[in-house]
Amino acid sequence: MSSLGKDIAPSTTGHPMVRAEGVHKSFGLAHILKGIDLEVNPREVFCLIGPSGSGKSTFLRCINHLEKISAGRLYVDNELVGYRQRGDKLYELKESEVAAQRRNIGMVFQRFNLFPHMTALENVMEAPVQVRRESKAVARERAERLLDRVGLGDRKGHYPAQLSGGQQQRVAIARALAMEPKLMLFDEPTSALDPELVGEVLDVMRDLAEDGMTMIVVTHEMGFAREVGDSLVFMDDGVVVEAGHPRDVLTNPQHDRTKSFLSKVL
Amino acid sequence: MTDTVDKTPAPTVPPEQIKAIPVRHYGRWVAGAAVIAILVLIGIAFSNAKINYGVIPDYLTDGTILSGVWHTLYISVLAMVLGLVLGVILAVMRMSSNPVTSTVAWFYVWFFRGTPVLVQLLLWYNISLVFPILNLGFYKDEMNQVMTPFLAALLGLGLNEAAYMSEIVRAGIQSVDEGQTEASHALGMTQGKTLRRVVLPQAMRVIVPPTGNEFINMLKTSSLAYAVQFNELIKRAQDISSTSLAVVEMFFVASIWYLILTTVFSIAQYYIERRYARGSSRNLPPTPLQRLRKNLRLFGSFRRPEVAR
Numbered sequence: 001m002s003s004l005g006k007d008i009a010p011s012t013t014g015h016p017m018v019r020a021e022g023v024h025k026s027f028g029l030a031h032i033l034k035g036i037d038l039e040v041n042p043r044e045v046f047c048l049i050g051p052s053g054s055g056k057s058t059f060l061r062c063i064n065h066l067e068k069i070s071a072g073r074l075y076v077d078n079e080l081v082g083y084r085q086r087g088d089k090l091y092e093l094k095e096s097e098v099a100a101q102r103r104n105i106g107m108v109f110q111r112f113n114l115f116p117h118m119t120a121l122e123n124v125m126e127a128p129v130q131v132r133r134e135s136k137a138v139a140r141e142r143a144e145r146l147l148d149r150v151g152l153g154d155r156k157g158h159y160p161a162q163l164s165g166g167q168q169q170r171v172a173i174a175r176a177l178a179m180e181p182k183l184m185l186f187d188e189p190t191s192a193l194d195p196e197l198v199g200e201v202l203d204v205m206r207d208l209a210e211d212g213m214t215m216i217v218v219t220h221e222m223g224f225a226r227e228v229g230d231s232l233v234f235m236d237d238g239v240v241v242e243a244g245h246p247r248d249v250l251t252n253p254q255h256d257r258t259k260s261f262l263s264k265v266l
Numbered sequence: 267m268t269d270t271v272d273k274t275p276a277p278t279v280p281p282e283q284i285k286a287i288p289v290r291h292y293g294r295w296v297a298g299a300a301v302i303a304i305l306v307l308i309g310i311a312f313s314n315a316k317i318n319y320g321v322i323p324d325y326l327t328d329g330t331i332l333s334g335v336w337h338t339l340y341i342s343v344l345a346m347v348l349g350l351v352l353g354v355i356l357a358v359m360r361m362s363s364n365p366v367t368s369t370v371a372w373f374y375v376w377f378f379r380g381t382p383v384l385v386q387l388l389l390w391y392n393i394s395l396v397f398p399i400l401n402l403g404f405y406k407d408e409m410n411q412v413m414t415p416f417l418a419a420l421l422g423l424g425l426n427e428a429a430y431m432s433e434i435v436r437a438g439i440q441s442v443d444e445g446q447t448e449a450s451h452a453l454g455m456t457q458g459k460t461l462r463r464v465v466l467p468q469a470m471r472v473i474v475p476p477t478g479n480e481f482i483n484m485l486k487t488s489s490l491a492y493a494v495q496f497n498e499l500i501k502r503a504q505d506i507s508s509t510s511l512a513v514v515e516m517f518f519v520a521s522i523w524y525l526i527l528t529t530v531f532s533i534a535q536y537y538i539e540r541r542y543a544r545g546s547s548r549n550l551p552p553t554p555l556q557r558l559r560k561n562l563r564l565f566g567s568f569r570r571p572e573v574a575r
Contacts, residue, residue: 064452066448066451066452095456095457096456099451099454099455099456100454102451102452102453102454103453103454105452106452107449107452109445109448109449111445113443113445113446113448113449114449115446115449115450115464115468116468117467117468126453126463127453127454127455130455130459130463131453131454131455131459172449175453176452176453179453179454
C-alpha cells in the first residue's frame with residue numbers, strides 16, 4: 001500500500017484543527033455531553049476511548065454537525081461549526097452552508113454506510129461528481145487511485161454486498177478521502193468487523209496517519225491508539241476524565257475510572 | 267479476502283447411487299382428481315348457458331374493441347405517471363419538517379383516499395358546476411369545453427392514485443437505513459441530493475412491487491371512466507352490446523383483454539423489480555428465460571440425476 005499523502009490538503013498552521021469549548025449536548029432529558037474542552041492539532045492522531053454511552057461518538061458527530069450542540073462552542077479550522085457569529089448573536093447556518101462545511105471533514109462509520117446500489121468505484125466518485133461538480137473522468141481517475149491505495153484496485157466494479165466487511169470499510173475510507181478533507185473522523189471503524197479483518201483497516205489508517213492526516217478516532221483498539229495515536233482522551237459519562245499521550249494514559253492511568261475501564265479492555 | 271473455493275478433489279469413482287422407492291403421495295392424486303372434476307362441472311355449466319361463444323373470437327379483434335383497449339392502456343399509463351409524480355411529491359411533503367406542507371399532504375391523502383374514485387371522476391366531469399369559467403390569466407375558456415372525458419378521467423384516476431402512491435413512496439423512503447442519509451450528509455450532499463441520489467434509488471426496491479400492483483389495479487379501475495363518457499374498453503364493449511344485444515359475450519371479450527394486459531405487465535414488473543434489486547443481493551435470481559436455457563442445457567447433457575444443491 002503506497003502513500004496516501006497526495007490527497008491530503010496542506011493544513012494551515014498556527015491554530016488547532018478542532019477546538020471545543022465547554023461543549024454540551026442533550027437529547028431531551030438525557031445529558032450526554034457535559035462540557036467538553038479539548039484541542040486537536042493539525043497532523044495529530046487523536047484517539048477517544050471510553051465505555052459505551054460515555055458520549056465519545058456523540059462528540060464526534062457534533063464535529064461535522066450531524067448532531068447540534070446544546071451549549072458551548074465548537075470550531076473546525078477556526079470556523080464555528082453550524083453557526084455564524086455576529087456580535088454576540090449566533091445565527092444558524094443554512095443547509096447548503098452546513099453542507100459546505102462538511103465537505104472538508106471526512107467521516108468513517110462503524111457500519112460502513114456504503115451506498116449499496118453503487119459499485120465501489122461509484123461510491124468513491126459520488127461526492128466529487130455531485131458535490132464538487134467534478135467531471136466524471138477526473139473523479140474516476142482519483143477514485144481508481146484511492147481504491148488502488150487502500151488495496152482494492154481489483155474490486156472497483158463490486159457492489160458493497162459482494163465485499164467483506166474489511167473491504168467495505170476500506171472503500172468507505174477511500175470515499176471520504178475523495179473529497180480531500182483536512183480532517184478525518186473515525187467512529188469505531190473496526191467495531192463491526194470480524195477480528196481477522198480488523199488489521200487491514202488499521203493498516204490503511206496507520207498509512208493515513210503517517211502521511212500527516214489529522215484524525216480523530218473513536219476506538220476500542222488500544223493497540224492502535226498506543227502505536228499510532230499522538231494524544232488520547234478517556235471519556236466517561238459525558239466528561240473528559242483523563243487526557244495525555246496514549247502511552248502514558250494506557251500504561252499509567254491516574255484516575256480510578258480510567259484504571260477500572262482499562263483493566264476491563266486491556 | 268478472496269472467496270475460498272472448496273478444493274477437495276471429487277472422488278473419481280462415484281459412490282453407488284441410492285435407488286429407493288419414493289414416498290407415495292396418495293393425497294395429491296385425490297386432490298388433483300377433485301379439482302379436475304369441479305373444473306369439468308363448471309365448464310359443462312358454462313357451455314350449456316345461453317351464451318353465444320361463437321361471437322367472442324370475432325369481437326376480440328373488432329376495431330371498436332381495439333380502440334377501447336388502446337384507450338384503457340393509455341389512460342392507465344398516464345394516470346399512473348401522474349399518480350407516481352404527485353405521489354413522490356406528496357410523500358416528501360408529508361415527511362418534511364415544514365408543518366404547513368406536511369399538513370397539506372396529510373389532508374390530501376385523507377380526502378382522496380377517503381372518497382370513492384367514481385365520485386371523484388364524476389366531480390371532475392361536472393366541475394363546471396363549481397367553476398363555470400376556467401381563467402388561468404393567459405388562457406380563458408368555458409370549463410365545459412376544457413373538461414373533456416379524457417381530462418376528467420386523467421384527473422379523477424391520477425389524483426386518486428397519487429394518494430395511494432404517496433403512502434407507498436413514504437414507506438419506501440422510511441425503509442432506507444438512516445446511516446445512508448448520514449453518510450451522504452457527511453460527504454457534503456444536501457437534502458435534495460441525498461434524496462435523489464441515495465435515498466430514492468434504494469427506496470425503489472420497496473416501492474416497485476406495490477406500484478406494479480397499483481398499475482395492474484389501475485388497468486381495471488380505469489373501467490370506471492366509462493361514467494365520464496371516456497371511450498375505454500368497458501364503454502366500447504357496452505357500445506357494441508347495446509346494438510348487438512350480446513351483453514355477456516362482450517364482457518367476456520373485455521375480460522380476455524384485461525387478462526392479456528395484466529399478464530403482459532406482470533412480466534414487465536418482474537424485470538423492473540429485478541433491476542432495482544441490484545446491490546441488495548449478491549446474485550440476482552435468473553430470469554425465466556435464463557432458467558429455461560439452463561434447464562435445456564441440463565437436459566441435453568443429462569447423465570445422472572442432478573443432486574440438490
